[in-house]
Amino acid sequence: MDWFMIWLVLIQAGSSKVSVRNPRVRDSSFDPGGSLVEPEAISKTPLLDLRAYPRMDRYLESDVDASFIVDTPFSYVFGKPFSNSTFVPGTNDVIPLTTLKIQIISSNTGDVLVPWTDVGVNTTSNEIQFPLHLLPASHVPYPISVICASADGLQTFQTTTLVRVLPPRNDTGSVVRMDQKHGGLMIRSTRTLNLWKGLFPFSFYTSWDWISSTITNSSSPTNLTDFRSKGFNLIHPVPPGGTDPFNHAIFSRFLDICDELEIYVMYDMRHTYQNRSSLTAQIASLQSHPSLLLYYTADEPDGQTDPLNATSIAYSWLQAADPYHPVSLVLNCANFHFGEYTSGADIILEDTYPIATNNSYSIVYDTVCNTTYGCCGCDNCHAYDDAYPAYVANPFLDIPNRIETYGKYQEWLGLIALAEQGKGRKSIWGVPQAFYDQGSFWKRWPTGKEEAVMAALRLNHGAKGVVAWIYPTDGAVEDAMSGLAKVVTGDLATTFLLYTSPSDVVVDGVDAGLVDVKHWWGGEASGKALVTLVYMGYSDVATSVRLSLQGKSVRAVESVLYGSEEWSVEDGKLVRQGGLEALEVGIFLVEVGDKD
Numbered sequence: 001m002d003w004f005m006i007w008l009v010l011i012q013a014g015s016s017k018v019s020v021r022n023p024r025v026r027d028s029s030f031d032p033g034g035s036l037v038e039p040e041a042i043s044k045t046p047l048l049d050l051r052a053y054p055r056m057d058r059y060l061e062s063d064v065d066a067s068f069i070v071d072t073p074f075s076y077v078f079g080k081p082f083s084n085s086t087f088v089p090g091t092n093d094v095i096p097l098t099t100l101k102i103q104i105i106s107s108n109t110g111d112v113l114v115p116w117t118d119v120g121v122n123t124t125s126n127e128i129q130f131p132l133h134l135l136p137a138s139h140v141p142y143p144i145s146v147i148c149a150s151a152d153g154l155q156t157f158q159t160t161t162l163v164r165v166l167p168p169r170n171d172t173g174s175v176v177r178m179d180q181k182h183g184g185l186m187i188r189s190t191r192t193l194n195l196w197k198g199l200f201p202f203s204f205y206t207s208w209d210w211i212s213s214t215i216t217n218s219s220s221p222t223n224l225t226d227f228r229s230k231g232f233n234l235i236h237p238v239p240p241g242g243t244d245p246f247n248h249a250i251f252s253r254f255l256d257i258c259d260e261l262e263i264y265v266m267y268d269m270r271h272t273y274q275n276r277s278s279l280t281a282q283i284a285s286l287q288s289h290p291s292l293l294l295y296y297t298a299d300e301p302d303g304q305t306d307p308l309n310a311t312s313i314a315y316s317w318l319q320a321a322d323p324y325h326p327v328s329l330v331l332n333c334a335n336f337h338f339g340e341y342t343s344g345a346d347i348i349l350e351d352t353y354p355i356a357t358n359n360s361y362s363i364v365y366d367t368v369c370n371t372t373y374g375c376c377g378c379d380n381c382h383a384y385d386d387a388y389p390a391y392v393a394n395p396f397l398d399i400p401n402r403i404e405t406y407g408k409y410q411e412w413l414g415l416i417a418l419a420e421q422g423k424g425r426k427s428i429w430g431v432p433q434a435f436y437d438q439g440s441f442w443k444r445w446p447t448g449k450e451e452a453v454m455a456a457l458r459l460n461h462g463a464k465g466v467v468a469w470i471y472p473t474d475g476a477v478e479d480a481m482s483g484l485a486k487v488v489t490g491d492l493a494t495t496f497l498l499y500t501s502p503s504d505v506v507v508d509g510v511d512a513g514l515v516d517v518k519h520w521w522g523g524e525a526s527g528k529a530l531v532t533l534v535y536m537g538y539s540d541v542a543t544s545v546r547l548s549l550q551g552k553s554v555r556a557v558e559s560v561l562y563g564s565e566e567w568s569v570e571d572g573k574l575v576r577q578g579g580l581e582a583l584e585v586g587i588f589l590v591e592v593g594d595k596d
Helices: 208-216 224-229 248-261 276-284 310-321 338-342 389-393 398-413 415-419 448-460 475-488 491-499
Strands: 005-008 018-021 051-054 067-071 099-106 112-120 126-129 142-149 156-163 175-178 185-188 197-199 202-207 234-238 264-268 292-299 327-331 347-350 427-430 466-471 502-508 515-521 528-535 545-549 552-562 568-570 573-576 585-594
Touching: 051 156, 051 415, 067 112, 112 126, 156 415, 175 292, 185 292, 197 491, 202 208, 202 475, 208 224, 208 234, 208 248, 224 248, 234 466, 248 264, 276 310, 292 310, 310 327, 310 338, 327 338, 338 398, 347 398, 398 415, 398 427, 398 448, 427 448, 427 466, 448 466, 448 475, 448 515, 448 528, 448 585, 466 475, 475 491, 475 552, 491 515, 491 528, 515 545, 528 545, 528 552, 545 552, 552 568, 552 573
Parallel strands: 202 234, 202 466, 234 264, 264 292, 292 327, 327 347, 347 427
Antiparallel strands: 005 018, 051 067, 067 126, 099 112, 099 142, 142 156, 175 185, 185 197, 502 515, 502 545, 515 528, 528 585, 545 573, 552 585, 568 573
């Protein structure tokens, strides 16, 4: 049909969806497929979905502490039939089955790693210690057998997992592992005095032209020392292209500077991750550097329609060649072959760019945009779309929705499949919009306040890293990111953001659809909580605002880390008598106790 032309939009900010342009017909109902759908229930009664996996995705033989995470949630899709009753041993009395006995064994040797112990039914994140010395260093993961049983032994549940125990490095290079209980990263190198250090990456993708100019031009007004002084603890050089993407001498000097300044490197292989000979040469030059944090293989492989197995092939090769570092990639699409592409990563980045764009009609391609069709720069986003009134009032809603959706997709695919590989949930990082491409989908730069909102929303919804696109950026955007970076990467905030999980906060005095507040409690900071407030309204709130931490009573505001100082405590609640400013972000440390 000569009047009908279909082509895939293959641009960096694009989508995997098919865009159709036709002078006479525009078929916006075209469906390219590849979408995940929620699996249907296979049981009318609860199944017990037993999962176990190591807390750290990789251990060193020299580590002292090691543990398993055990989950026993109910499901109607995954697991084994469960009966909520058990006999009391030695009697005919029947009681509800609320506790199981669990034993964990090394499949290779039969060594008991965890002797019979109790674990609650329908619980998650149960942590059980085991003696790591029973698993000597090996480049082959250890197969582990897990069995749970009711007290009367009439119900049993079994699963398997893998534990990776590596030999310590014999050079100056780094080892990076993921805490699979909370999703954060820890690094160990000569730069950290060979001690494990928690790290919350907060920074930018960075232009290689800018990086190289600061190294080759001694009169450059800014350099990597200035970059680090702004609080940015990570750098993601964007490669210019080709199978040998960087000038070797300049890149070597760049790595040396990063080693000196403790700027961690997110190494980008977007142009070469499918070229094994190129990868071999590249990683050889990185291995001895303590600043190497992780690899980044595919840049929007769904939007570029890379082969569906490309990321998993690269992942397997990289983990064999360098088992000491995790692998990441960024997705563009809301729902296009999610399982296939993310199988090649430990960390999934989302780059939801909803601000100052038309998300229902493409000004670049002159087509409509919907769930399966068109490219508006923010796939399946609804900001400013009159068909979605909540997103007109609050154009930031697409950001938390995307993060939560990526978490939900992992559940739909079955977390048991990850657990059997020795993996927990894949960590999610955020990519805030920090650019303006004149003539493209976006009409302007984000403001500094918008940037702070976009970054802080990622924190509130569990992102364990923030890497904005792209640096250099607008001055107001840079200032906003710098202000947050100095807080988020500090030891105090890291204690909460890496080692605890966010909980909801009840808010009174402001439209619930315009405010997002979380608190982190527990871990090493006993008696304290971190509170993060993000107000997404473009108008000030004049009425007083009250925040109630679920299950906790606020005793005092210990310190304001970011934002207004005008918070007080009344009746165990945080109170702001003067209301909120438009697009306000606040981060503060409070003293808490149990509610009376």
